[in-house]
Amino acid sequence: MGLTSNAATTVLETTGAMAVTSWTALTALVRGRAGRRQALRQIAIVSVDSLPVLVLISLLSGFVMVLESASYVESLGAFSLMGWAFGLVTLSQLGPVLVALMFAARAGARTTAELGAMAVTGQLDALRLLGIDPVGYLAAPRFLAMIVMLPLMTALCDAIAIGAGAVGAAVVVGLGPALFLQSIAQGGLMDEFLLGIARTFLFGGAIAAVSCTFGFRVRGGAAGAGRAVNDCVVVSALAVFVIDLIFTIAVL
């Protein structure tokens, strides 16, 4: 009983803290309080930091999808549908979810570690002393960077995964890349692509909210920062799956 009520308190407390952080950061953004240089810097950091791993994951998942669908396609003789099915799975679900998960592991974890180090060394208090609200000043540019960059990087990774799929299809089942790409282009997948991108705005916001909140709340030195990074990726992953299910049911 004590354990359950403790867990419930933690969940409620964390949700509340995330809501407060998001509200403060987003109002600061809307009022134009986020420094342009800070925001540009965060955008550069977030994208440069996560791009290599995102590209690698999209290449690998593109190849895996082709490898695993090859036996279906061959047994049904449905070569002309291969590109369409690949595009459907990649654009609507797998691309956005995998990119968001890896983005949380890279950019989200980094943000928590960074803000956590500032919290531990008393830099947040220094900001408060100068009359600057640390949440607005530090979180707003990070929110902006993640909400803007995650959709862009998802679009890029979709393209990379489709390229990998085209190459993979040529190697694995001997399907010409032109045929593969044509099957995607003529499959009427624009809606799936746009819906896939639309949900990444929510993912980006959620990852920013989780990573900033856990960063600001770090207590207890380096060990506390390590725990916060761990919690950040775990809660971000949960948030991505929950948002994805709700979004999928809401729009389809």
Add this chain to the structure above:
Amino acid sequence: MNRRVNEIGLLIQAIVAMTRRPPPLRRIVREVFSCGNRSIVFVCVTMAFFGMILVYEGCMQALALIPDLSSAGPATIRSTIRVFGPLMAGLMVSFRVGAGIAAEAGTMVVTEQDGALLVSGSSPAEWLVAPRLVACIIAVPALTVVGCLAGILAGGALGVGWFGIHPSDFFSLSMVDRGDAAVCAAKSLLNGMAIPVFAAAAGLNTRGGSEGVGVAATSAVVRSCVAVAVIEFLVSTVARVAGA
């Protein structure tokens, strides 16, 4: 200790250390608990959500083409066992335990406990990696199986409850054969080997004091996730070539 630790080397060192002096059973049990039991709720919840997303999206797309959902269940079960189960469970275990392993290893490096281990005739590979390697080889396949079950059951509940698929149509293993089970087993076993080794290597390469520990913890998660994706790719390739 300024040598860079490399993952393959660390794996070999840990295996050699293990054959010379097997880690005590109590330690292995403790590590299985901290890797397996602590991740099980997280893995099940994420896999359940993923299973529901898979079924919902699949059924909606199928309904647009044909009003027949009888193959939705078997196809979901097969793709979960073969691809999504090992991949998602591997990623989630990396998320849950990767940072912790790296933080512990990194703290040992920063406080020079790794040198103390060497002086006392042990090594980070023996003390830190070997027990976790055994533990993860036990825990990750188990978590993958439980996670697949959670995903299939949650997806099935949605398919039966929402789309009105008959349970015996949905929960049918007609598309699953031994090859799929072998692929799932191979992927999850290799994931169990890779995750602790990649995470510990990131931690042992910590530079620059306690701030470096945070950097190591974040890079541990990413590195073990990439290892999971590479394993997914390699096993799928081998399975394709072998015709499984």
